[in-house]
Amino acid sequence: MPELPEVETFVRGIAGKLRGRTFGAARLTHDDVLRGVTRRRLLTRLEGARVIRVFRRAKHAVIVTDRGRLVVQPGMTGSLFVRSKVQDPRSKKPSARTLDLAPRTCDYAVLRIALSDGKLLIYRDPRRLGTLLWLDEPGWEAYDAALGPEPLDPGFTAAVLGRILAGSRAAVKKVLMDQRALAGVGNIYAQEALFEAGIDPSKPANRVPGEAVPRLHRHLVRILRTAVASRGTTVRDYRTGSGEPGGFQLELKVYGREGESCVRCGTSLAGTHAIDARITVFCHRCQR
DNA sequence: ACGAGGTCCTGCGAGC
DNA sequence: TGCTCGCAGGACCTCG
Numbered sequence: 001m002p003e004l005p006e007v008e009t010f011v012r013g014i015a016g017k018l019r020g021r022t023f024g025a026a027r028l029t030h031d032d033v034l035r036g037v038t039r040r041r042l043l044t045r046l047e048g049a050r051v052i053r054v055f056r057r058a059k060h061a062v063i064v065t066d067r068g069r070l071v072v073q074p075g076m077t078g079s080l081f082v083r084s085k086v087q088d089p090r091s092k093k094p095s096a097r098t099l100d101l102a103p104r105t106c107d108y109a110v111l112r113i114a115l116s117d118g119k120l121l122i123y124r125d126p127r128r129l130g131t132l133l134w135l136d137e138p139g140w141e142a143y144d145a146a147l148g149p150e151p152l153d154p155g156f157t158a159a160v161l162g163r164i165l166a167g168s169r170a171a172v173k174k175v176l177m178d179q180r181a182l183a184g185v186g187n188i189y190a191q192e193a194l195f196e197a198g199i200d201p202s203k204p205a206n207r208v209p210g211e212a213v214p215r216l217h218r219h220l221v222r223i224l225r226t227a228v229a230s231r232g233t234t235v236r237d238y239r240t241g242s243g244e245p246g247g248f249q250l251e252l253k254v255y256g257r258e259g260e261s262c263v264r265c266g267t268s269l270a271g272t273h274a275i276d277a278r279i280t281v282f283c284h285r286c287q288r
Numbered sequence: 289a290c291g292a293g294g295t296c297c298t299g300c301g302a303g304c
Numbered sequence: 305t306g307c308t309c310g311c312a313g314g315a316c317c318t319c320g
Contacts, residue, residue, distance in 0.1 A: 001313065032297080059314080076313045077299085108298095127298045129314065170290065179315080186314070277293075278313070295317075304307085 002074040004151070004184030005227035005248065008056050010080040015054040017082040018063065018121065022050045024114035030128060033110055037134040045134055046070065046113060058147050058183035062140075069140050071133040072123060078110075078130030082119050148182040151224055158217040165205040165213065171275045172208050173201035176220075185220070187278055188233055188255045193220040195254045200287045201280050202272075226251065254281040262286060 002010070026046040031039050049065035056062070061080050063070040072080055083106070106112075111123040111132065123132070135143060148164070149156050164182055168175045175181050176190040185193075194201045196219035199212055208216070227233060232246030233255075253263050258271030262283040271281045 003314095073314080075297090075315080077297090125297095127296095127313085129297060131315080168289085174291095177314085276291090279311095290320105292319085293317100294319100296313105296315095298312100300311090301309105302311100303309085 001076045001186060001188060002078060002232075003059055003186035003189055004056070004224055005189075005230070006232035006246065007059050007061055007074060007184075008228050009231045009246065010074070011054055011056045011061050014061075014080060014082050014121065017119065018051040018054050018115070020051065022116040023047055023065070023121075024116065026111065026113040028111050030110055033125065033128050033130055033132050035131045035133050037132070042132070042134050056184075057144060057150070058179055059186065068137075069133075069135045071135055071140075071143070073131045073133070075125065075127070075130030077127040078123065078125035080121075080123050082115070082121050084119055146180060148178070148180055150183050151185060151221060152228075156217075156221070158214040161217045161220075162210070162213045165208050168205045170205060171202045172199060172205040173280060174276050175205040177276070184224075187280075188252070189220070189223055189227065191255050191281060192223050192251075192253060195282060195287060196223065198286055198288065200284075201282050202275055203288075223251075254283070257281055 023046050026043050028034075028039055028043060034042060045067050046065075049067040052064045052066060054061065054063050059073060061072040061074070063072070072078070074080065106122060106124065108124050108126040109122050110125045110128065110130075111121075113121040115121060123130075133143075149160060161182075165172060165175060168178075168181070170178075173190050173194060176185050176193070177187065191201065193216060197212060197216040199208060199216060227246075227248040230247035230251070233248040233252065254269055257269050258279070258281045260269055261267065262269055262285065264286050265283065267283055267285045269281050270284050271279060273279060
């Protein structure tokens with residue numbers, strides 16, 4: 001489930017391999033990932049476009065070309081990577097840890113774009129909850145403006161978080177995950193940050209006490225930075241662009257641990273679907 | 289402005 | 305072994 005750290009990992013993996021390259025033939029296997037662009041338009045725009053730069057915004061990878069921007073939103077099972085076109089038959093067998101994640105056949109590739117150096121840019125998405133957009137500059141500016149601030153930007157202070165929380169009566173976890181309020185945070189990191197800060201995920205955002213806001217801010221930023229450094233969290237499908245699992249799953253204290261004991265107080269962790277119909281795991285003793 | 293619920297998708301694990 | 309079933313989930317939508 002790519003959130004900010006996972007998308008950042010994809011982007012770091014491909015940015016240097018794409019910059020300055022020109023896209024050749026592009027192939028799209030499914031139209032249902034497209035939003036606001038037709039297959040014909042996307043493919044004709046892509047073919048011959050030259051990559052200027054690649055960056056992350058929220059949970060999106062943005063590939064800026066001289067003709068417009070390809071915006072990739074990986075949804076929950078999407079991934080983005082560059083690989084050699086022809087697998088070298090002499091290459092050693094994939095190691096156990098890369099075996100299932102970088103299938104040499106590249107199953108589930110939704111979009112493949114040939115690069116001018118002979119490699120391939122691949123968007124892979126088994127469940128296709130991800131989306132692809134093609135935006136011109138005004139389109140991008142409007143899209144970008146609708147997203148909340150980047151939590152890892154220096155401008156994202158505890159005061160900014162405080163204003164975001166004060167503006168909503170919805171559950172604090174839901175607000176953290178609302179991309180219009182704050183960019184890049186999803187189910188995993190919202191839960192982890194709320195646990196570390198000792199805040200009940202279902203608490204209305206505007207009732208989070210003032211003194212808890214800097215704590216939440218500090219933990220949220222720290223967790224996201226640590227997860228980026230660990231190259232993301234691997235649960236089920238996610239792998240880095242080079243096919244390796246991330247490392248942050250070792251740090252998870254609540255996500256996926258329903259029924260296990262709280263690392264802080266030993267209480268059995270509770271799980272609920274009450275917030276946004278999403279699994280939320282928390283410690284009802286440590287989080288108030 | 290909020291919660292609730294449906295929709296998109298398909299791999300996977302559980303259960304029979 | 306082989307089947308069905310329901311869950312997983314980010315973003316977006318409608319409805320009350």
